[in-house]
Amino acid sequence: MKLFSLQATILIICLMSINILSAEENPIFNIGYYDLEKDIRYDIWGVHPVDIRSNTNQLYKRPIAGAELGLKDIKPFQRMSKVKFNLIKKRIKASEDASETIYNHIIKNDIKFILLDFPVAELLQITNKINDLNITAINVSSKNNELRSSQCSKNLFHTIPSERMLSDSLAQYLSEKKWRKILVLIGPLEIDEAKAKSFIESAKQFGLKITDKRNFVLGNDPRARDQNDLDFLTGSAKYDAVYIADTHKEFSYRVPFATHRPAIVIGSSGLIPRAWHWSYLRHGAPQVHGRFERMHKRRMTEEDWAAWVAMRAMAEALVRFKDNENFSLSKAFVNEEFKLDGSKGPILNFRPWNRQLRQPIMLSTENWVTSIAPLNSFVHRENNLDTIGMDNKTSKCVN
Amino acid sequence: MRFINFIYKNIIKLSFIITLIFSFSSNAETILVSNEGSDNITIIDLKTYEVIATIDSGNRPRDMHYVSSSNSLLVAASEDDTINIIDMNTFKITGNLETGDDPEIFDISPNGKIAVVSNEDDNAATVIDITSGKIIRVIEDVGIEPEGVNFSPDGQLVYITSEGTNTVLIIDPWEGKVIEEILVGNRPRRGAFTKNGQEYWVTNELGGTVSVIDTNSFKVIHNIKFEKKGIRSTEITPVDFAMSNDGSLAYITLGRSKHVAVVQTKNYDVIDYILAGSRVWGAAISSDDKTLIVTNGNSDDISIIDTDKRASIKSIAVGRTPHTVRIID
Numbered sequence: 001m002k003l004f005s006l007q008a009t010i011l012i013i014c015l016m017s018i019n020i021l022s023a024e025e026n027p028i029f030n031i032g033y034y035d036l037e038k039d040i041r042y043d044i045w046g047v048h049p050v051d052i053r054s055n056t057n058q059l060y061k062r063p064i065a066g067a068e069l070g071l072k073d074i075k076p077f078q079r080m081s082k083v084k085f086n087l088i089k090k091r092i093k094a095s096e097d098a099s100e101t102i103y104n105h106i107i108k109n110d111i112k113f114i115l116l117d118f119p120v121a122e123l124l125q126i127t128n129k130i131n132d133l134n135i136t137a138i139n140v141s142s143k144n145n146e147l148r149s150s151q152c153s154k155n156l157f158h159t160i161p162s163e164r165m166l167s168d169s170l171a172q173y174l175s176e177k178k179w180r181k182i183l184v185l186i187g188p189l190e191i192d193e194a195k196a197k198s199f200i201e202s203a204k205q206f207g208l209k210i211t212d213k214r215n216f217v218l219g220n221d222p223r224a225r226d227q228n229d230l231d232f233l234t235g236s237a238k239y240d241a242v243y244i245a246d247t248h249k250e251f252s253y254r255v256p257f258a259t260h261r262p263a264i265v266i267g268s269s270g271l272i273p274r275a276w277h278w279s280y281l282r283h284g285a286p287q288v289h290g291r292f293e294r295m296h297k298r299r300m301t302e303e304d305w306a307a308w309v310a311m312r313a314m315a316e317a318l319v320r321f322k323d324n325e326n327f328s329l330s331k332a333f334v335n336e337e338f339k340l341d342g343s344k345g346p347i348l349n350f351r352p353w354n355r356q357l358r359q360p361i362m363l364s365t366e367n368w369v370t371s372i373a374p375l376n377s378f379v380h381r382e383n384n385l386d387t388i389g390m391d392n393k394t395s396k397c398v399n
Numbered sequence: 400m401r402f403i404n405f406i407y408k409n410i411i412k413l414s415f416i417i418t419l420i421f422s423f424s425s426n427a428e429t430i431l432v433s434n435e436g437s438d439n440i441t442i443i444d445l446k447t448y449e450v451i452a453t454i455d456s457g458n459r460p461r462d463m464h465y466v467s468s469s470n471s472l473l474v475a476a477s478e479d480d481t482i483n484i485i486d487m488n489t490f491k492i493t494g495n496l497e498t499g500d501d502p503e504i505f506d507i508s509p510n511g512k513i514a515v516v517s518n519e520d521d522n523a524a525t526v527i528d529i530t531s532g533k534i535i536r537v538i539e540d541v542g543i544e545p546e547g548v549n550f551s552p553d554g555q556l557v558y559i560t561s562e563g564t565n566t567v568l569i570i571d572p573w574e575g576k577v578i579e580e581i582l583v584g585n586r587p588r589r590g591a592f593t594k595n596g597q598e599y600w601v602t603n604e605l606g607g608t609v610s611v612i613d614t615n616s617f618k619v620i621h622n623i624k625f626e627k628k629g630i631r632s633t634e635i636t637p638v639d640f641a642m643s644n645d646g647s648l649a650y651i652t653l654g655r656s657k658h659v660a661v662v663q664t665k666n667y668d669v670i671d672y673i674l675a676g677s678r679v680w681g682a683a684i685s686s687d688d689k690t691l692i693v694t695n696g697n698s699d700d701i702s703i704i705d706t707d708k709r710a711s712i713k714s715i716a717v718g719r720t721p722h723t724v725r726i727i728d
Contacts, residue, residue, distance in 0.1 A: 061680045076522075076542045076564040133489050284562060284586075287544050290520055319565070319582065339585045339606060341563070346633050349584060383633070 029083040030109055031314070033067050033307075034102050034126075035117035038094045041141070041247075063117050063140050064089060065296045066304030069288075070311025072295070080319040096347045098122050099129035106133060113137075113314050113329055115307055116156075120144040127153040136329035138310040141303045144199055148354040148390055152397035155330050158354040159313065160306040165196040165389035166273040168359035169373030170243070170266055171202035172388070176375050179240035179264065184213045185233060185255070187268075188248040195245035201266065212237045216244075220250045234260040243267045270365070273373070276305035276344070277364040282344040308355070316340055345372070346385065354397040358385040428685055429723045430692055432701055433460040433474060434718025437441055440474065441717040442486075444683060445726060448703060448713055455488040457483045462504045464472040465727040468511065475502040475516065482516070482527070496532045499525040502544055503587070507571070515572050517545040517559060524548070526572045536575045537717055541568045547589040551614065552596040558612075560587035567601055567612060579617045583610040588638045593664055594646035602637035602651060609637055609651060611667065623662060627672050629657045641682040641691055643706075650691050650706075652679045659693055662711065671709050675702040681724040694721035 037123045042062055048388055058177045071087045090105055092098045098118065106114065114130075116123060123142050130137065137156050139147065143163045147156070174180065186196040196213070203210055226232045231364060234242060234255075242259050244267045252268040264270060277298040278289050288308070292300040300308075316339070317332035332338060335348045338349040340357070348359050362375035363371040374380075378387040425678025427600025428445040438458050440614045441450045464473045467558075472485040473496070482496040482505065486523040498505075498516050507515035507726070513535065514527045519688075524545060549558045556578065559568045567587060584606025591600050592614070599612040600623075609623040625635045636654030642664075643650070649662045653672075657665070657679060661671040676695025679702070683692050691704040701721060703713040 073543050073563060076540065076561070076566075079564065079580055099668060287519055287563075316565075340604050341565075341586050347607075384631070 004213075004281065004382070017397055018304045026084045027080050028086050029081075029113075029171055029318070030111045031067075031071075031085060031087050031311070032106060032109070032111040032114040033064055033087060033089045033107075033117075034098075034114065035062060035064065036094075036098065036119075036122065037091050037357065039117075060298070061301060062300070063303035065298075066140070066300065066307030067115055067294070067311055068310040069292050069295055069304075074289070074309070074311055074315035077315040077319055078144035081172055081315060081322060085315070085317065099125040102126055103129050106130065106135060109243060111135070115140050115310050117141045117303070117307070120147060123147065123156075124151060124153075127156045127301045128152075129244075131155065135201060135326075136333070138313070140306040140310055143236075144194065145390070147398040148356050149394075152354050152395075152399050153287055153399040156355070157310075157333055157350055158299065158313070159357045160303060161194055161275050161359060161361060162356060162389055165356075165359075165361060166200035167195070167199040168205070168362060168388040169273045170199065171206035171208055172361055172375045172378050173271070174215070174241060174266070175206040175373055180208050181239045181241075182333065183211055183213050183234060183237050183239035183242045183263075185242060185244040185246075186213060187248065187251065188217055190216070191247045192245040195247070195267070197245075199243055201247065204230075211239050216246075218253055230258045231260055234263075236260075239263055241266050244269060267372050271363055271370060272362050272365070273361050275359065276300065277302070277362045277369050279340075279345065279364065279367050280362055280369045283290065283345045284341075288343045293377050305342075309340065309348075312342070313340050314358075326372040351386070351389075351395075353392040354390065358383065358389075358390060360385065361388060366385070402477050408669070416464075428726050428728055430683070430701070431463060431465070431472065431727060432694060432717045432721045433463050433723045434720060435459045435722040436699075436701075436719030439718050440472075441721075443701075443717075444713060445690065448715055450715070450717075451453060452490060453718065455492075455720070456479060456483065456485065457492070457495075461722045463501075463509050463723050464505070464514075465725060466507070466511065467728070472706050473514070474535070475499050475505055475683070477502055477503055482514070484532075494532060496527050496529065497525075497534045498527065499534065499537060502705065504548045506550045506557065508550050509552065513572060515548050515550070515557045515559075515570075517546050517548050517561075519546065522570075523727075524557070525568065526575070537574070538570055538575050539578070541570065542566055544578075546633075547587065548600070549590050549592060551605070552592055557662065558590050558599055560590055561688065562586050562588065563605075565603075567599070569612075577579065581617055581619060583612075583619060584608045584622070589640060591626055591642050591649070593638035593649075594642060600640060600665075601697055604636045604638055604654065607635040607637065609662075610689045621667050623667050623669065625651075625656075625658070625660050625669060625672075627658065630658070638680045639682045641655055641683060641684040643688045644686060645688055648688075648706075650682055650684065651695055652682050654680065659691070659704065673704055673709050673711065675704065675711055676700060676714060681722060683724045685724045686728070690726075692724050692726065694724050696720050696722070 024094045120142045139158045148162045171293040219228045241264045244252045246268040256265040257269045334352045342348045361373045362369045382388045416544040426689045430443040432441045452591045458478035460474045474483045477603045484494040488491045492527045499518045501520040502516040514543045524541045543563025546558035546646045585603040588600045588604045603612045611621040613620045639652045641650040651660045658672040675693045675696035681694035697703025700714045700716045702711040705712045
């Protein structure tokens, strides 16, 4: 009898220890990452044997790389947030319906948080479809202004800046330099039109003068030389700077040093406003670049940064605000006490009116950050970061 | 005549040597500033505020500690992945300590045997035997971008701030173990123990606060906030400390706001803000608590602050991007 009770005790102790062990194993927190197999933004480009848009490997330039670094960087947060992070990637095939596939994938895999790398049209379909799932999503690549205004969606946050934030940054810089006369060149794509429209609005707000707007096309047809020849395109106009909207970049790369008048080139080449540039040396940015380059053997782009900081935002919210089962990431992101470190200077947080991440913008050349916006002379009654982008008065977001 | 000529020609050199002899033979205190942009160290007389010498270090010198027993200065040369040993009699580098990648901040155990350095790029802390200059062990997983390193006054534990993980890690350097992790504010940069060793204070650069940790319970017992009319909260970026030797005050540099906060240690009251220079980071205080020196990273100079007047009385140009300041006897 005695022996039996001893055995029972041992058994109970064993069972208890198993229980303790399993209790220590943190629950898995699934993160979904979605992008498109065929995305025009990541096309391999031109007839060159190497892609001249960068001196580093651009074949794998999708921002999933930033999310992967983010996952590695938030591993130490697991101790504090009591969860185990798991990143599930899914690339949507051309034959699939993106919104349907993602909807089912989220449910099937018990996904709590998603990152979306899509052009605006697909992004809108996806966010409409998943609205009833009550899941928090972050847009890491589309800069479309309407997504932050009339087309906003209640659970969609943005870590990539809007076109308006980027164009306001350029306009602040030109205004401070007193380079006020601008010639605008616009590419053939709808997205180029949207970019140029955003810049023209910024120019108006910051007191610049648009001296002319001209459309360009890529090509050598002598009959269309007023649209493909730079001397014609930039001739017979007065300007201090030439702004160019060219998503594909193949045309814009030839514009600097080739304008009819001596003028700086801004926008899609020359001085480019970006969320992030690898040459930035302050505020802990070099450590982030260093980790990224060691992991992916290429430069870190602004989309990489947006995906990386989205992962950090989620981890930061979990560590600081997860106190009960009803925890909502979307609520934590707009909590007044939410503070995010993006390694570019000030503390970052989301604008509650359109869920856009407030952030400084790097005005950069190909290998240097020339200036940071907002510039010191532009002040806002509450937060100087709100001198760039749509503030709560101009955004039409009501959701 | 020849002799007079010699003196005449070499008067500058001679006077320099005489100043050196005076400054190091007398008990006058000396200010040392590491200039991370110009790879050198500026040495300044605390009494006269004259620059005595500018000496070469390794590349990107940052944290420094003086070892009085050997009259040498240990300097983290971040780009060279080493700690230089500089002989303070000759001002020459006489040796190096192994550190692993990118050493930024380090501390020496009270018994002088080991040093612990944070390796910002490797998310690790390295323990070094000072006598042999060799690495004893590397402690991995101390959070992303570890920075501040401080030995507890009893020398048993090391507190490390992790900028990217927003925590303070407490490690046992002798056994190589992580003992505890404490959540603090955003981007914790540096830490300092109060003179009685009961508390460990941490600057949260982006959180704009100082977290006070109880060294017995390992809990955050207080958050010090800074508010000054005319300064936006986003400008308040605390970085470094100087604890007064009498234990009553903490001077905290507030980075972008160009101010130094004066805090009473007994009740955490912020009693004053002193205007210094652009991006004020490093801080050190004289042994009599009368003079506070701070480095201004964006204007390549240091400010001398009179702690009775609580005002800057002089600024002295040093090398490019001054990082750490120390005052030695």
